Amino acid sequence: MNRLALEQLFKLQEVDTRLHELRTKLASLVETSGQKAVAGDVRALLQSQKVMNSKMETLVSRRDELDEHSRALMAKVKNIRAKEMSGAISHRDFASTEAEISHLEAQRAELDDAEFEVFSQIELLESQTQDLEQSLSQKNTQLSELKQMNSGVANGLNAEIASLEDRRSELLGLIDVDLEKIYEEIHARVGSMTIARVENGNCQGCRLKLSSVEIEGVKRTLAHEFSRPPTCEQCGRILFI
Incomplete structure (x- = not known):
């Protein structure tokens, strides 16, 4: 010696110092570039989208259920009215028939109110879903750009690391x-x-x-x-x- x-x-020390810097930068590239944070945002938005889709399915099912019930009530009222018009209902039963119609129409009015509320919720949820999809699209675009950028940076870092590793091997060949x-x-x-x-x-x-x-x-x-x-x-x- x-x-x-x-x-x-x-x-050799200079090479090792630079190698450490490059490897540290490469290891933290996803986090320091913001890719990790954006990927987290995408996952959160996808989860919110899943929740919204589930809620929408529930609301649509409820809307269809209310609509079906309302149609059934309308059919009953129509059937009773048809009987009245045909004279199939006696004068003695007319009052009770009208009371039944009033009851059915009251039920239908309640269903209409409930259906309107469901429609309002669906409309609001559709607006929220549209906003979420727009945000998700923007985040996915940002994530794609970051991945592409980081891929180029990583390739450059790996190339320099490979060159320095070769240089390190050369130096070790000169050292006892x-x-x-x-x-x-x-x-x-x-x-x-x-x-x-x-x-x-x-x-x-x-x-x-x-x-x-x-x-x-x-x-x-x-x-x-x-x-x-x-x-x-x-x-x-x-x-x-």
Whole structure:
């Protein structure tokens, strides 16, 4: 191991940092672009549409039921009137027949009121359904556009990731296996900036102030071949001057 090997490590670190950025961006692309939120809106609208459709089926069924009942009452009244006109109903029964007709017509009036209320509900629901379908169409269009856009972005990110992975393999071929192992161990522990420069006497990884003796020790180590690179006593990162 020597100073040149650490310079290669810096390049490897740059590649790893960029790879981490790209993979993080790729993993969060659906959420950060708004696609996840829009997809949630679409699901909510579809659920509302399902509820509305179910309610509409119930109202239409109720409307048809009321209409059928109303027609049946009308038929009864018509039948009684026909009997009256034909003389089939005696004068003695005429009063009770008229009372029956009045009762049937009162029932029919109640049915008409109920049917009108159902028609009003259907009309309102149709308007709400139309608004919902318009919103759903807009959201689906937006979702489709976001998916298309994200697909292009993802392709670009994956292409750059693939290129960097190739570059990483090239760099690893130039780095001593033992040094690579040390790098990976430290990287797994600290997560970022595995190798840190010493600037103005400070470790740039943890900002620890190194003594002049420690700095000279790092310089001496880097000036020759070494079996293990110099590291920061506080954060454990590889030091480079």
